[in-house]
Amino acid sequence: MPITSGTTRRAALSVLVAAALSLTACSGGDGTSSSGGGKALVIDTSFNLKTVDPGRMYEQTGLLIDRALYDTLLGFKGSDVSKPVPALAESYELSKDGKKLTLKLRQDAVFSDGSPVTADDVVFSLDRVRALKGNPSFLLEGVKVEKTDDKTITLVSDKPNPSLPFILPNPALGILNSKVVKANGGAAGPADKAEKYLNGQSAGSGPYMLESFNVATQVVLKANPKYWGATKPVYKRVVLRNVQSQTQKLNVQRGDSQIAVDLTADQAQGIGGDKQIVKGASANVFFLLTNRNPSVSKITSNPRFAEAVRKGVDYAGLLELAGEGSVQAAGIVPSMINGSLPAAQAPKRDVAGAKAALAAGGITNPRVKLEFPSDFTLNGLSFQPLAERIQANLKEVGITVDLAPAPIATALESYRDGKEEMGLWWWGPDYPDASNYLAFLPGGLVGERAGWKKGADKALEDAGAKAAATSGDDRFTQYHQIQEQLNARGPIVPLMQPSLRLVTAGSLTGLAVNPVWNFEIAALGSK
Amino acid sequence: MKSHPPSDARTLKGRRPPGARWWSRHPLMRFLTRRLAVSVLLAVGVTLVTFILTNMVPGDPATANLGQQALGNPAIVQQFRKEHGLDKPLPVQYATYMGDLVRGDLGESQQSHRPVADDLREFVPATFELAGTALLVSLLVGVAFGVIAALRRDRLVDQFLRVTSLAGVSVPTFWLALLAFYLFFYKFELAPGSGRLSPALAPPPHTTGLYTVDAAIAGQWDVFASAVGHLMLPALVLAAYTIGLLTRFTRSAVLEVLGQDYVRAARAKGLPGRTVLLRYTLRAALVPVITVAGLAFGSLLSGTVLVEAIYAWPGIGEYAYKSATNLDLPAVMGVGLVVGVIYVVVNLVVDMLYGVIDPRVRHT
Numbered sequence: 001m002p003i004t005s006g007t008t009r010r011a012a013l014s015v016l017v018a019a020a021l022s023l024t025a026c027s028g029g030d031g032t033s034s035s036g037g038g039k040a041l042v043i044d045t046s047f048n049l050k051t052v053d054p055g056r057m058y059e060q061t062g063l064l065i066d067r068a069l070y071d072t073l074l075g076f077k078g079s080d081v082s083k084p085v086p087a088l089a090e091s092y093e094l095s096k097d098g099k100k101l102t103l104k105l106r107q108d109a110v111f112s113d114g115s116p117v118t119a120d121d122v123v124f125s126l127d128r129v130r131a132l133k134g135n136p137s138f139l140l141e142g143v144k145v146e147k148t149d150d151k152t153i154t155l156v157s158d159k160p161n162p163s164l165p166f167i168l169p170n171p172a173l174g175i176l177n178s179k180v181v182k183a184n185g186g187a188a189g190p191a192d193k194a195e196k197y198l199n200g201q202s203a204g205s206g207p208y209m210l211e212s213f214n215v216a217t218q219v220v221l222k223a224n225p226k227y228w229g230a231t232k233p234v235y236k237r238v239v240l241r242n243v244q245s246q247t248q249k250l251n252v253q254r255g256d257s258q259i260a261v262d263l264t265a266d267q268a269q270g271i272g273g274d275k276q277i278v279k280g281a282s283a284n285v286f287f288l289l290t291n292r293n294p295s296v297s298k299i300t301s302n303p304r305f306a307e308a309v310r311k312g313v314d315y316a317g318l319l320e321l322a323g324e325g326s327v328q329a330a331g332i333v334p335s336m337i338n339g340s341l342p343a344a345q346a347p348k349r350d351v352a353g354a355k356a357a358l359a360a361g362g363i364t365n366p367r368v369k370l371e372f373p374s375d376f377t378l379n380g381l382s383f384q385p386l387a388e389r390i391q392a393n394l395k396e397v398g399i400t401v402d403l404a405p406a407p408i409a410t411a412l413e414s415y416r417d418g419k420e421e422m423g424l425w426w427w428g429p430d431y432p433d434a435s436n437y438l439a440f441l442p443g444g445l446v447g448e449r450a451g452w453k454k455g456a457d458k459a460l461e462d463a464g465a466k467a468a469a470t471s472g473d474d475r476f477t478q479y480h481q482i483q484e485q486l487n488a489r490g491p492i493v494p495l496m497q498p499s500l501r502l503v504t505a506g507s508l509t510g511l512a513v514n515p516v517w518n519f520e521i522a523a524l525g526s527k
Numbered sequence: 528m529k530s531h532p533p534s535d536a537r538t539l540k541g542r543r544p545p546g547a548r549w550w551s552r553h554p555l556m557r558f559l560t561r562r563l564a565v566s567v568l569l570a571v572g573v574t575l576v577t578f579i580l581t582n583m584v585p586g587d588p589a590t591a592n593l594g595q596q597a598l599g600n601p602a603i604v605q606q607f608r609k610e611h612g613l614d615k616p617l618p619v620q621y622a623t624y625m626g627d628l629v630r631g632d633l634g635e636s637q638q639s640h641r642p643v644a645d646d647l648r649e650f651v652p653a654t655f656e657l658a659g660t661a662l663l664v665s666l667l668v669g670v671a672f673g674v675i676a677a678l679r680r681d682r683l684v685d686q687f688l689r690v691t692s693l694a695g696v697s698v699p700t701f702w703l704a705l706l707a708f709y710l711f712f713y714k715f716e717l718a719p720g721s722g723r724l725s726p727a728l729a730p731p732p733h734t735t736g737l738y739t740v741d742a743a744i745a746g747q748w749d750v751f752a753s754a755v756g757h758l759m760l761p762a763l764v765l766a767a768y769t770i771g772l773l774t775r776f777t778r779s780a781v782l783e784v785l786g787q788d789y790v791r792a793a794r795a796k797g798l799p800g801r802t803v804l805l806r807y808t809l810r811a812a813l814v815p816v817i818t819v820a821g822l823a824f825g826s827l828l829s830g831t832v833l834v835e836a837i838y839a840w841p842g843i844g845e846y847a848y849k850s851a852t853n854l855d856l857p858a859v860m861g862v863g864l865v866v867g868v869i870y871v872v873v874n875l876v877v878d879m880l881y882g883v884i885d886p887r888v889r890h891t
Binding site for chain 2: 040042051056058073133134135136137138141190195196199212214215216217218237239241242243244246247250251253254256257310407408409410411413416445460
């Protein structure tokens with residue numbers, strides 16, 4: 001047939017040429033190891049990022065980035081969060097009543113433009129965080145910042161605040177170059193318009209400066225040539241890319257990136273060769289909430305119900321689901337924070353005890369609704385399989401659990417309003433101090449959400465108030481006792497801390513996991 | 528008062544009077560004007576439906592966007608509501624939004640803390656570059672495969688292309704994206720990594736937002752090569768479904784036309800095979816193919832959500848997903864508006880192409 005002979009061949013040839021061109025175009029590799037005359041580091045993470053303006057930032061990726069851009073008054077050394085160490089402040093002293101924290105500023109610290117870090121910069125930066133009424137402003141609630149002299153800053157709290165030295169290392173409390181920020185619309189008040197500027201360039205004294213910022217794709221940092229610290233950053237350029245976990249795994253395996261932050265236990269399995277896997281328990285704590293408000297539930301408001309749930313959960317089974325590296329939460333304070341309960345004191349499964357608790361409470365054939373977020377993962381863990389496992393555990397005890405998954409925006413509202421009969425949630429530390437967990441006491445943030453109103457347990461509330469006002473190591477014993485009481489009669493059932501794992505190139509050094517900012521970019525080096 | 532030109536200006540001695548807007552009488556312009564007017568109404572409808580649906584979702588934007596501790600402080604929650612206009616009644620919120628929209632202000636995203644227009648200016652070109660390339664590849668390859676399959680009906684090539692096209696429409700895009708990334712990036716090291724560019728390179732100066740075009744304009748050929756390299760694999764993955772679809776439709780359309788009397792007559796006259804194929808067969812067969820291509824563009828847009836996730840491609844898919852899950856109303860409205868406008872424009876282009884390809888459409 002005349003149509004088919006030459007024309008078909010030409011059409012076929014066109015397709016082949018197009019395919020060949022496509023493959024040729026695809027074959028280019030990525031040169032990620034060096035750029036701009038210095039070493040570059042590529043970090044893949046699934047972005048949880050809105051801004052890098054310290055006064056407004058309070059998301060996980062923002063904390064990681066701001067830790068590299070802005071120095072804080074105090075810090076932590078690597079993974080050790082048991083004791084704050086000097087940073088911009090060379091020393092600190094807490095008054096006996098725990099209300100006045102005096103900090104002596106270093107005199108050799110400079111911002112990236114070479115100007116010195118002054119007491120005025122400190123006052124402006126901390127006042128701004130509080131005045132903006134953003135996510136991190138609660139960190140300095142009730143705290144007044146004063147400049148005593150050019151070298152001395154005092155932070156005066158309206159009530160005893162021995163946890164303040166543990167709060168100050170939070171990257172949201174990074175110190176800004178006040179002159180630069182004010183010149184670009186900054187103010188320690190609601191009129192502040194500096195966010196746009198600070199998302200374009202940093203104004204800090206940290207080891208890195210912001211080169212570019214994109215909330216959806218990547219953030220690029222460059223080494224601060226005027227960094228005042230003794231240890232200069234090894235990598236001249238750091239690229240943080242927004243990448244899903246499946247892709248992170250392949251990128252780090254091929255060497256396209258040097259760190260994969262969000263791999264699940266399953267994804268990390270089988271990664272070998274020259275890659276390193278840094279793993280341990282996350283500081284996040286999964287917990288069950290049983291509502292004590294009788295108007296929300298006649299069943300869960302009975303304290304014996306919480307006891308039955310606590311004894312009915314198979315903690316070992318949950319750890320199996322969570323994967324290697326996860327640990328049972330003995331109390332609500334996670335294991336790496338001073339004041340956490342020893343593992344030996346963790347609740348154990350006791351099905352007979354759980355049934356006895358139900359019987360003692362006069363609860364027969366209880367049926368409850370368990371709410372949890374369905375579209376959210378924490379340390380790579382979905383809530384659905386955990387909820388299903390809990391449902392199966394409690395069925396053995398005689399409790400029927402109806403699962404009620406919902407998008408996190410919807411589920412959060414019900415949780416926040418204290419309307420959940422039973423909920424599966426988590427808590428991550430705002431700062432690594434046991435006082436952060438007083439929120440679980442009656443009248444506290446989470447206590448209220450569990451329908452546990454102020455005055456519901458006077459002894460426990462008094463113990464909490466006493467611990468919050470106690471300085472020194474004595475307070476850790478008090479937090480132990482508080483958690484023992486919470487485990488005995490509280491509406492919250494701590495479950496476990498999921499595992500946290502970072503997969504890195506074999507040559508990477510200096511990686512230390514921190515419960516607040518994940519890890520320190522500036523401490524990274526290579527063999 | 529200025530007088531209007533006669534109703535049919537071109538009939539006056541066969542000449543166009545100076546200054547008369549003769550073009551406004553052209554059927555195509557009348558068609559375009561009508562379609563544009565309808566499009567504006569559609570866009571308003573899109574904003575209204577998106578606004579109502581987003582507000583019907585149980586959930587509070589303040590809860591979705593503020594941290595746990597901030598939520599415990601009523602003053603912070605109140606400030607958030609005030610900043611984003613959430614303290615006003617819904618009809619007032621909608622009226623305010625529409626008033627701002629007329630001035631080109633799409634509001635500020637609660638997620639990115641930036642104007643939604645800025646976000647869209649950045650994310651829409653990325654999706655357009657990906658989906659546009661996928662559509663181009665689909666049209667070139669799908670039509671070529673369809674023609675080859677029709678001309679080689681029931682032969683080995685036809686059987687192979689039919690199976691291939693069936694696989695293209697059957698394989699889930701998400702799975703194919705993962706598999707292709709694993710094979711071509713990790714296993715064979717043929718394709719570059721995720722994203723739009725190598726992390727070692729800075730994006731080209733913004734002109735169109737399409738990295739390939741902007742890099743070429745700026746003469747940054749290393750950036751251009753990287754942008755093309757990063758684009759090809761996700762575009763081919765995205766195109767797989769559309770190629771399969773177009774192959775099947777083109778094949779059946781060409782087979783139908785090949786059986787027509789006028790094609791037989793053309794062959795009988797001894798016209799060259801190329802002329803018969805291109806001018807007699809393919810042109811007639813293209814009408815249903817264009818209809819399918821227009822519909823396929825919609826599936827390309829929805830497919831980008833999945834492909835963007837695997838290839839870390841910063842397009843509107845990822846932006847829309849995050850905005851929806853965080854009840855970021857201005858961003859959801861902005862995405863809805865843009866997608867609505869894209870659909871309207873694609874339909875308009877398809878209608879115009881009918882006229883270009885088939886003279887009968889022009890005369891009706």
